[in-house]
Amino acid sequence: MQTKQSTRAEGPAQVGGSMERAAERTVPRMLMAGAERFADRPAVIDGGTELTYRELLARALEVARGAIALGVRPGDRVGIWAPNTHRWVVASLGLHCAGATVVPLNTRYRGREAREILGRVRATAVFLDNGFLGYDYAAALRERDEDEPALDGLAVVDMLDGGDGLGWADFLAGGAAVSEETARRTALAVDPDDLSEIIFTSGTTGRAKGVTIPHGACLDLYASYGRIWGLRPGDRYLVSLPFFHTGGNKAGMITSLMNGLTIVPLPVFDPAEVLRIVESVRVSVMNGPPTVYYALLESPERASRDLGSLRVAATGAAVVPVALVERARSELPFEHFITAYGMTECFGTATMCRQGDSADVIARTNGRALPGIELRVVDAEGRDLPPGEPGEVLIRGANVTPGYWEDPDATAQAIDPGGWLHSGDVGTLDADGNLKITDRIKDLFFVGGFNVSPAEVEQALARHPAVSEVAVIGVPDARLGEVARAYVVRRRGAEATGEEIIAWVRERLANFKVPRTVEFVDELPRNASGKVLRRDLRAAL
Known part of the structure; x- marks a missing residue:
């Protein structure tokens, strides 16, 4: 009888037929638990700014009070249009504590792109680091083409205290009218099924689609992710993937806070600056697309920097060059360098390699499904294929999005009635359940x-x-x-x-x-x- 080319993650780590559950299944509860558990450990190091876990909670509650005073209510959508800095971390956590759904905006968007998304989710506010890369975000939001509806009632908060919108100091001062107890009650009222983010991703139709991400299921996924990757309290994680992306937001910021790591945010990738930060901050964890590692390997400054603190790293893309993995494992001092695979529609991760995997598995596959996640590889008619035969990769589990924001047709096209997410990627599964992505069906x-x-x-x-x-x-x-x-x-x-x-x-x-x-x-x-x-x-x- 022919063996189906489908797999489910290893059983012992599963709980109740799904992923192992995070102890605190909302971002606010996770943050509060971290303040107790990790207390005076550094949570964020951003240049001259350093925040402990206790200080980070205090800052987040201060933002929550300001947001509530501004009129943000549980379930409201609030944009963040800013690069990776401690301000992004504080703002997003504070908005979660206020019960808001965060809508991250790509820092490279132009005005019309940002306005379209903010209008589509009916955002009540947007938080800016105005002027990043010389672009006036605030001015771009004020502009409007003739065919665009107005962004009525949108509050603009400038986290840099610039001249446009509500300045940061005035925003925080407005929060004095809301007690910390009110902010804490609001934070504790957030439910695991509430949406933590709507992250927009490009689609083959050209219209960005908003992937809805609930608190609980996403935290469950990254509880497994951090354990399998081997993260531990005290690690320092250089987050070069942007916070508006699941790689920087979930695999970076949230995973760090769940595990007692220090977040080292990087707003712009520059190889020389990365090498300097690794040496000066003693970075031990990195994640990024293949481009990041190519740049480090080719940098003329690499030989003059002490990179001995680097311990674990991950990379992922539709197709990861085998030569890159081999070079990174041999030329950089990582104890554990893995590949992984996912997409925004499955909260950013579906498979990853494990510690102890052979060099060949790490270099030539994207690893196995995380606990509670099922994979299939099927032909054009949806029939399961045997090991080694290429076909479309399907994913099922609690990590699959509940759907695209107010787009049932696109949701139905991506997720079939059986709950399988159709990735649009071509891959194979081997006899051990290792996935290898070989190509893309979609035009992206x-x-x-x-x-x-x-x-x-x-x-x-x-x-x-x-x-x-x-x-x-x-x-x-x-x-x-x-x-x-x-x-x-x-x-x-x-x-x-x-x-x-x-x-x-x-x-x-x-x-x-x-x-x-x-x-x-x-x-x-x-x-x-x-x-x-x-x-x-x-x-x-």
Whole structure:
């Protein structure tokens, strides 16, 4: 009889048929428990700012009081548009204590992108670190195109006390009208099934989709994650993945706080600065896309820095280069370097390697399912495939999102009636349950670890007055893994250079989405139904 190519995580770690349960199943309760358990241990080190676990709780409750005084109520959606700093950590935890659902915004978004998301979730407030990378977030929120609805009633809080919006000092001062006891009661009233975040991810239709993430199930997942990875109190975790991403938010910030680690937030990745921080702060834990490790391995400053504190590391992407894993394991001083796999729709993680796995397993697979998570690999008709046969990867477990924010059609397309999340990734399972991702079904590509939807970029390009038709694909890039390339059919009689079109798009989209090259063509390859054949464009590379 043929063996099905499906697997479930090892049984002993399962509790009640699902993942092992976190002791405190809401972010506020987890934070309060951490203040008791880890007390005066450093929770965050950010340049000259250091907060202990007790101080972090006190700061979060202060933010909660300010948010409640501002009119934020349990269940309200509140945006954070800011880079990785201690301010992001304090603001997000405070908003959770106020019962709010945090809506993280990509720091590279342009104004229209941010406004669309804030409007769609009907946000009551947004917290900014205004001016990051020279971009005026506050001014961008005030702008409005003719076809956009107004963001009525949106409170803007500037965490840097700049000139726009409500300054940080005034925001906190307003919280004096709310007692700490009220803030604590509100924090304790948060339920494990309440939404902690709505994290937006690109889709193949070009419209970002809001992945809903509840407190309890997500904390359960990362209780398993931290245990399997081997994290321990006192570790110092350089969080280079952005907090607006599950990798930085959940696998980074939340996992650190659950396990008594010190969060070392990194707002902008620069190899020389990373090496300096590792040495000066004695960083022991890292996580990031392959790009991060390539940059460290190639940095000319690596040999002059003391990196002996590095202990454990993880990387993940749709396809992780085997050569990178081999180099990182041999040239960097990590005791434990693993690969993992996941997507926002399963809270960022579904599989990971284990300590004790062979070098071959770590280098050539994405590890096994976490406790309580089931995997299948199926053919186009949904039939299970035998070990080693490639097919679409399906995921089921409590880590699968309840759905996309107010988008039942997209939810039904992604999660079938049996509860299986259709990843759109192609992979194989071996006899031991190790998953190996080999390709992607979806048209998404990944620039420096960020998802990019070709349709979204194409929609922006199509508005250029010289563009008649356009198709976008990801092409290999030594530094970022992939970058966008646009194939453009000019309008009749129109003239525009590739540089002009790129500059035009850069004003409208986040930089990582902007094509690096433009190829002008007479026509695009299409099938009989008129659909553009991106695979033909890729094949011509």
